[in-house]
Every structure is written in structure tokens, then in C-alpha cells.
Amino acid sequence: VRGSYVPQEFPENGILYTSEGGTWSCFEHYFRPPDLESMAKNIVFVVDTTLRDVKLNHTKEALKSFISTYLTERDSFYIQLYGREGTVHAKIAASATVEEKNEAIEFIDRDWERSREANLHAAFLEGLLRAKSNDQQSDGPPSVNIVVFISNSWANEGEQNRKKIVDDIYNYNFLSDGKPVKIFSLGFEDQADMALLNAIAVTNDGVSVSVGGSSYQKQIENFFESEFGDVLLADANVEYSGGFSIAGETPQTFSLLSDGYEVVVRGLLVEPETLDAEDSVLSLQAKTTAVTSDGNMEWQVSAIPQESSLCFQSYAHARIDQLLRLRDMADLIGNDTLKQIANLVEPCLDNYTLAECFEEEATRLALAAGVVAKGITSMVTVDEEGCLNFEGETNICRDGTDWKTEMYLDRYDPIEADSGEEYYEGGYHGGGFSGSSTRGLLSAVLATVLVASSAILLLWIDW
Numbered sequence: 001v002r003g004s005y006v007p008q009e010f011p012e013n014g015i016l017y018t019s020e021g022g023t024w025s026c027f028e029h030y031f032r033p034p035d036l037e038s039m040a041k042n043i044v045f046v047v048d049t050t051l052r053d054v055k056l057n058h059t060k061e062a063l064k065s066f067i068s069t070y071l072t073e074r075d076s077f078y079i080q081l082y083g084r085e086g087t088v089h090a091k092i093a094a095s096a097t098v099e100e101k102n103e104a105i106e107f108i109d110r111d112w113e114r115s116r117e118a119n120l121h122a123a124f125l126e127g128l129l130r131a132k133s134n135d136q137q138s139d140g141p142p143s144v145n146i147v148v149f150i151s152n153s154w155a156n157e158g159e160q161n162r163k164k165i166v167d168d169i170y171n172y173n174f175l176s177d178g179k180p181v182k183i184f185s186l187g188f189e190d191q192a193d194m195a196l197l198n199a200i201a202v203t204n205d206g207v208s209v210s211v212g213g214s215s216y217q218k219q220i221e222n223f224f225e226s227e228f229g230d231v232l233l234a235d236a237n238v239e240y241s242g243g244f245s246i247a248g249e250t251p252q253t254f255s256l257l258s259d260g261y262e263v264v265v266r267g268l269l270v271e272p273e274t275l276d277a278e279d280s281v282l283s284l285q286a287k288t289t290a291v292t293s294d295g296n297m298e299w300q301v302s303a304i305p306q307e308s309s310l311c312f313q314s315y316a317h318a319r320i321d322q323l324l325r326l327r328d329m330a331d332l333i334g335n336d337t338l339k340q341i342a343n344l345v346e347p348c349l350d351n352y353t354l355a356e357c358f359e360e361e362a363t364r365l366a367l368a369a370g371v372v373a374k375g376i377t378s379m380v381t382v383d384e385e386g387c388l389n390f391e392g393e394t395n396i397c398r399d400g401t402d403w404k405t406e407m408y409l410d411r412y413d414p415i416e417a418d419s420g421e422e423y424y425e426g427g428y429h430g431g432g433f434s435g436s437s438t439r440g441l442l443s444a445v446l447a448t449v450l451v452a453s454s455a456i457l458l459l460w461i462d463w
Contacts, residue, residue: 010030010032010262011301012034012299013031013288013299013300013301014029014030014031014032014263014286014288014299014301015029015030015031015301015304016028016029016030016284016285016286016301016302016303016304017029017303017304017305017306017311018269018284018303018304018305018306018311019305019306019307019311019312020269020305025268025269025270025271026266026267026268026269026311026312026315027240027246027266027267027268027269027284027303027311028264028265028266028311028314028315029238029263029264029265029266029286029301030262030263030264031236031238031262031263031264031286031288031299031301032261032262032263033232033233033257033290033292036232036233036292036293036294037292037293037294038230038231038232038259038293039141039142039143039144039231039232039233039234039291039292039293040074040075040140040141040142040143040144040293041071041074041075041076041077041143041144041146041228041231042075042076042077042131042134042135042143042144042145042146043071043075043076043077043078043131043146043147043148043228044077044078044080044127044130044131044134044146044147044148045063045077045078045079045080045148045150046080046082046123046124046126046127046147046148046149046150047059047063047079047080047081047082047150048082048083048118048123048150048151048152048153049081049082049083049088049112049113049114049115050083050114050115050116050117050118050152050153050191051114051150051152051188052114054214054216055152055188055216056112058215058216058217058220059150059216059217059220060108060109061217062216062217062220062221062224063079063108064105064108064109065217065221066221066224066225066229067096067101067104067105068101068105070224070225070229070230071096071101072096073095073096073097074095074096074143075095075096076093076094076095076096076134077093077096077104078090078091078092078093078130078131078134079091079092079104079107079108080123080126080127080130081112081113082118082119082120082122082123082126083113083114083115083117083118083119083157084115084117084119084157085119085122085158086119086121086122086123086124086125086126086127086158087122087123087126088113088115089112089113091103091104091107092130117156117157118151118152118153118154118155118156118157119155119157119158119159120151120153120154120155120158120165120193120196121155121158121159121160121164121165121168122158122159123149124147124149124165124169124200125168125169125172127147127149128147128169128172128173128181129172131145131146131147131181132145132176132177132178132179132181133178135178135179141293141294141295142234142291142292142293142295144182144228144231144234144256145178145179145181145182146181146182146183146184146228146256147181147182147183147184148184148185148186148224148228149183149184149185149186149197150185150186150187150220151185151186151187151188151192151193151197152187152188152191152192153191153192153193154191154192154193154196155193155196162193162195162196162199162332163331163332163333163334165196165200166196166199166200166203166332166333167334169183169200169203169204170200170203170204170337173204174204180204180205181204182204182205182206182228182234182255182256183200183201183204183206183207184201184206184207184208184223184227184228185197185200185201185206185207185208185209186208186209186210186211186220186223187208187209187210187211188210188211188212188216189210189211189212190212192210194208194210195328195329195332196332198325198328198329199329199332199333202325202326202329202333202341203333203337203341204255205253205254205255206255207227207255209223211223226258226260226261227256227258228256228258229258229259230258230259230260231256231257231258232257232258232259232292233254233256233257233290233291233292234255234256234257234290234291234292235253235255235290235291236253236254236255236257236263236288236289236290237252237253237254237288237289237290238252238253238263238265238286238287238288239252239286239287239289240284240285240286240287241284241285241287242282242283242284242285242302242303243271243272243282243283244269244270244271244272244282244284245269245270245271245272246267246268246269246270247267247268247269247270247343247345248267248268248319248343248344248345248361249265249266249267249268249343250264250265250266250267250315250318250319250322251265251322251341252265257290263288264318265286266314266315266318266319267315268315268345269284283302283303284302284303285300285301285302285303286300286301286303287299287300288300312368312369313369313370313371315369316365316366316368316369316371317369317371319362319365320362320365320366320371322342323342323358323359323361323362323365324358324359324362326338326341326342326354326358327355327358327359327362330353330354330355330358331355335354338354339354342354342358344357344358344361345361346361
């Protein structure tokens with residue numbers, strides 16, 4: 001695939017595109033903050049003492065590099081080591097002066113007492129307590145409170161019920177005194193409980209990543225730098241207006257935004273059945289609010305309509321990834337919290353679990369967007385008769401799927417196939433389910449079926 005582009009200055013208020021009138025109406029919203037002064041940071045590094053050898057050495061080097069390079073006298077930091085207990089050793093710095101940073105580096109260079117046990121529950125809660133205490137003691141311009149959790153093990157000491165660990169962290173972070181803390185978790189993929197770290201991140205508007213291979217130091221340094229090295233915004237939130245209803249959108253809240261990164265929200269547009277007045281005009285608008293070093297700020301932008309077949313595919317990629325991540329951690333998060341996070345296009349029926357509903361919506365969305373790789377015969381087949389046609393490019397059929405659900409009957413006109421059975425032409429609109437034939441198909445294959453839209457087109461043509 002070959003392409004070219006002309007770089008342009010990013011508008012201060014962001015860019016909002018809509019693609020309307022086709023099978024699927026959707027939007028894409030990009031926002032990157034203008035030149036702002038970076039915010040002060042209060043950081044608690046919570047480090048697992050089960051780390052050994054290369055992992056330990058690389059973690060120490062990454063910590064020293066970040067503290068030396070990215071912390072200034074406006075910032076404060078705390079290093080908390082955990083093992084059998086939530087804190088086994090600690091180093092606190094009221095402010096990141098040169099002297100304090102040198103003392104912290106000496107602390108990091110010491111031989112730490114190593115442990116075989118990991119009390120993740122106590123470590124997280126004590127880290128949050130310290131972060132909230134630091135915030136209550138700080139004066140001056142707005143700052144951000146951050147817990148950076150580095151894990152190499154499962155919870156094998158103290159509270160080990162993973163769902164209770166997730167619930168307790170969420171409740172303390174959001175329901176106790178003090179503003180919520182931003183949580184960034186990093187786990188070593190061969191040892192850490194990434195499902196638990198992911199669930200904690202999702203419920204706390206945080207971020208979780210896994211590191212693997214052998215070059216741990218560079219991966220950790222990149223994570224620190226990109227996520228909270230130079231923080232420009234905190235508690236960013238995007239709201240939409242203009243007459244449309246928004247459905248199945250990707251996340252609209254962002255705990256932090258660092259320099260060089262942007263907010264991206266995608267979703268579906270649903271037009272109202274009737275307008276308030278005959279001359280009413282639907283025009284999507286976005287309002288982004290956030291906390292900056294200068295206080296609360298607001299940016300507004302109106303949509304630019306465009307004709308693009310890539311809007312829906314772009315949305316599908318982001319939405320499917322979100323749904324599958326939620327499916328994988330559904331057992332660790334309460335249903336009420338999950339429903340708020342996922343915002344399913346259609347309500348989940350009583351006889352389905354939320355995990356099944358996430359997978360079902362992702363499956364239907366993958367089929368509707370055409371993001372299916374050639375040769376995945378366990379998932380789709382192509383036939384000349386009785387198939388769904390997407391944008392005139394290809395016919396996609398689903399073996400054993402009954403498309404005649406209430407949702408599809410309500411929203412699509414049937415097309416009589418030669419076989420005499422009824423099929424429904426149209427796009428994706430969410431989760432009306434009629435049976436279990438579609439469940440369980442995504443688990444082994446969907447991670448391999450999401451490919452770039454241009455490559456998808458070539459695959460279908462070749463097919």
C-alpha cells in the first residue's frame with residue numbers, strides 16, 4: 001500500500017468528522033491539546049519485590065532514568081516496595097529536588113529484600129492512600145496524582161479474591177476522600193496477572209500494559225515517558241450534541257493526556273425519528289473539558305461531513321478491541337460497572353451474560369464492517385445466495401446464524417433469497433440475539449481477523 005499526505009497544523013479545538021447517509025452513519029473525533037504548560041505530578045511508584053535478575057535490574061534502571069529526566073522540583077514522588085506486606089521498604093520525597101532525586105537513586109541501587117509473596121491488595125490500597133495524602137498536602141496550581149504499579153506476580157498473599165481486589169480498589173479510589181488517583185499498571189507478561197491489572201485499569205480510568213521479550217528497560221522507559229512524562233491535561237471528558245444520538249462509542253473520558261498524544265473517540269450516529277421543526281438541521285458538535293495547569297478549560301468544535309467508507313471500519317477496529325478486552329475481564333468487574341463502561345448498542349438480554357453480549361456485538365460488528373481475514377472458514381463462508389452484501393464489495397454469510405431476530409426485523413426490510421429464506425441487508429446496529437450459534441466463535445480467531453482496511457479490500461478482491 002502506497003500513500004502520501006501533506007502535514008498540516010492540528011486545529012486547537014480538534015477535528016470532528018462525520019460520515020452520514022450511507023448504511024452506517026458514524027463519527028471520528030480527534031483532539032490534541034494546544035501548547036500548554038505541563039502539570040505538576042505526585043507519583044507513587046509501587047514495585048514488586050518478587051522481581052529477579054534482568055527484570056529487577058532493568059526496572060531499576062528505568063526508574064532512575066525517569067526520575068532523573070522527567071521529575072522537577074514542582075513534582076513529588078514516593079517509592080514503595082511490596083511483598084508479603086503492602087509496604088516492605090519505602091523512600092519518600094516531598095519534592096523532586098536534585099538532592100532528593102540523588103537520594104532516591106541511591107535507594108534504588110541498594111540490594112532490596114526480595115520476596116516470594118505478593119500482597120497486591122494491600123500494596124494497591126497503600127499506594128492510593130499515599131497518593132491521596134500527597135495531594136491533600138499540596139498547594140498551588142492543579143496537579144495530578146498517579147500510582148505506577150509494577151507487577152511480576154499474582155496475588156498470593158493477603159486478599160486473593162480477584163474480584164474483591166478490583167472492587168476494593170475502585171471503592172477506595174472513587175468513594176473515599178480526596179480526588180481519584182490515576183492508575184498506571186505495568187506487568188511482566190510471563191508472570192503478572194494481566195487480567196487483574198486490566199480490570200483495575202478499566203474501572204479506574206487507568207492504563208495497563210504488559211512487557212515481554214528481553215529489552216525490558218526500554219519498554220518500561222517508553223511507557224513512563226509516553227503516559228505521564230509530560231502531562232498536559234487531566235480528567236478530559238468529551239460530550240456531543242446537535243440532535244444526533246450517539247451509540248456504541250469508544251471511551252469518552254481520559255484520565256491523563258501527555259504531550260504528543262491525542263484523544264480519539266469514535267461512534268455511531270443515530271438520527272431522531274422526528275425533528276422538532278421542519279427546518280431543523282442536524283449538526284454534530286463536540287465539547288472537550290479538562291483540567292490544565294491553568295485550571296479548567298473547554299474546547300468546542302463542529303463536525304465536518306465527509307464521504308468516506310473508512311469511518312465505519314475505523315470505528316469497528318477500535319470498538320471490537322474495546323469489547324473483547326471487556327469480555328476477557330468480565331468475571332472480575334461487577335455488572336453495573338461493566339454496563340456503564342461498555343455502553344452496548346442494544347441492551348443485553350436477561351438470558352445472556354455480559355461477556356456473551358460483548359462477544360456477540362463484536363462478532364456482528366466484525367461481519368458488518370467486513371474486517372474478516374481470508375480463510376477463517378470457522379467464522380464465515382461466502383456464497384452466491386442468501387448472503388449479506390456490504391458496500392457492494394463482497395457477500396458475507398454466517399453459517400448457522402439466524403438473522404431474523406426482533407432487532408433486525410424491526411430495522412431492515414427482508415430480501416428474499418433464492419432458497420426461499422429471508423435475509424436482511426444492512427449494517428451493524430447492535431446486539432439483538434436469537435440463539436447461541438454465534439457464541440464462542442470469536443475466542444480463537446478474532447484477534448487475527450482485524451487488519452488494515454486497505455488490506456481487507458485487497459483480500460476480498462483476491463477472494
